[in-house]
Amino acid sequence: MILRIPSGITGFDALTASDSIGGIPENTVTLVYGPPKAGKSIFCYQFMYNGLLQGEPCLYITTDYGIKQFQQNTSDFGWDLENYFEEESLYLIDAISSVSGSKIMETSTYLSSSVHNPTDIMVKLGVGTRFISQKAPRFRSVLDSLTTLMAFNQEMLIVRVLTAYIMRIKEAGGTAVVTYTEGSADSKVETMLKAIVDNIIRLDGDEISIEAMVGTGKKKANYSITDQGIVVKDSK
Numbered sequence: 001m002i003l004r005i006p007s008g009i010t011g012f013d014a015l016t017a018s019d020s021i022g023g024i025p026e027n028t029v030t031l032v033y034g035p036p037k038a039g040k041s042i043f044c045y046q047f048m049y050n051g052l053l054q055g056e057p058c059l060y061i062t063t064d065y066g067i068k069q070f071q072q073n074t075s076d077f078g079w080d081l082e083n084y085f086e087e088e089s090l091y092l093i094d095a096i097s098s099v100s101g102s103k104i105m106e107t108s109t110y111l112s113s114s115v116h117n118p119t120d121i122m123v124k125l126g127v128g129t130r131f132i133s134q135k136a137p138r139f140r141s142v143l144d145s146l147t148t149l150m151a152f153n154q155e156m157l158i159v160r161v162l163t164a165y166i167m168r169i170k171e172a173g174g175t176a177v178v179t180y181t182e183g184s185a186d187s188k189v190e191t192m193l194k195a196i197v198d199n200i201i202r203l204d205g206d207e208i209s210i211e212a213m214v215g216t217g218k219k220k221a222n223y224s225i226t227d228q229g230i231v232v233k234d235s236k
Contacts, residue, residue, distance in 0.1 A: 002215040003027075005138070005175055008050020009043065011223070011232030015208070016216045025214040026138070026175050028198035029166045033180040038203040039225050040179040041065070041073070044142045046229045047177050048090075049079045051140040057089040059132045059141040059174070061125065063115050063148040066097030067104060077229050085109055089135060091128045095121055096148065115152045118161045125168060133172040141169050145179040146193065155189045163196055208232055 004023035007013055013022035024030055024047070032040050041064065048058045062070055070092070074081055084090035088109050095113040097104055106112055111128070113121045132139050143165060149158045162178065169176045180193060182202075194200050200211040203223070208230075210219040222233040 004215075005056075005140075006050055006054070008046040008053075009230050009232060010228065011221070012208075012230075015219055015221050015232055016210060016213060018215050024175060024177075025199065027170055027173060028214055029169065029176045029178060030199040030201060030213075031178050031180060031193060031197040032201045032203065033182050033193075034203040035182055035205065038205045039223070039230050040181075040203060041144055042077075042225060042230055043201075043203065044144045044177050044179060045074050045077065045079065048140060048142055049074070049081075052081075052084050052089060055089075055136060057091070057132045057135040057139045059091045059093075059125075059128045059139065059169075061093045061095065061121065061141075061143045063095045063143075064145050066100065066102055067092060067094050067110065068097075068102070070094075077227065088131075091132045093121060093124050093128060115148055118149060118153055118157060122161060122164055125165060129168050129172045129174070133174065137173070139172070139174045141174045141176040143176065143178045145181065147179070147181040147184045150185050150189075155185050159189060159192050159196075162193065166196065 003026040004021055005026050006023045016022040032043050051058050081090055091109045093111050093113055095115045098112050098114050111124045113124055146158055199213040202209040202211055208221055208223045224231055
């Protein structure tokens with residue numbers, strides 16, 4: 001039997017159910033991709049927050065939104081993260097605030113890095129993985145997003161970064177979600193990204209497509225973004 005963890009996304013686990021058990025396969029990496037504004041980051045927030053509610057810590061790398069915007073985005077859905085930072089179950093590597101000139105004091109679970117420096121991000125990923133994997137036998141991780149990293153670095157370098165990220169998270173026993181904006185890289189690079197992950201999900205603003213998932217066939221359903229986050233509707 002494939003072990004799965006609840007996604008936190010209404011209707012998603014039912015869509016992916018196999019033998020009445022749905023969710024994201026444990027110890028896998030899922031690529032969530034699609035056009036801009038399709039809900040990719042919201043998918044990540046729900047995945048993260050559901051784990052925190054269940055006592056599963058999360059290592060989150062953000063390259064699109066600095067910590068202040070990240071906290072605002074999640075609070076807009078009623079997800080308050082302050083307690084999770086304080087109890088050290090949420091570990092954030094912020095790779096964008098420093099680029100905008102913001103100076104925020106680092107803590108034991110908040111580290112600043114830069115999208116210009118993937119090497120530094122990976123060093124801090126190693127530190128964060130060791131820290132968070134000691135908190136609980138099961139943890140989650142998010143890398144949101146590859147698109148911004150590719151905008152500031154050579155695309156093949158970021159493919160190597162993703163490969164290293166996957167290896168680190170899997171070796172530590174984590175389950176991860178990675179986002180990417182469709183069409184923002186060379187088509188060959190985009191094919192490579194899909195080849196090195198375990199699961200592939202596409203969001204287009206109206207339809208969610210499970211293109212590949214361990215233990216689950218290809219499936220589609222409509223979805224909407226509500227004040228509760230993403231809600232998956234009837235499957236097709």
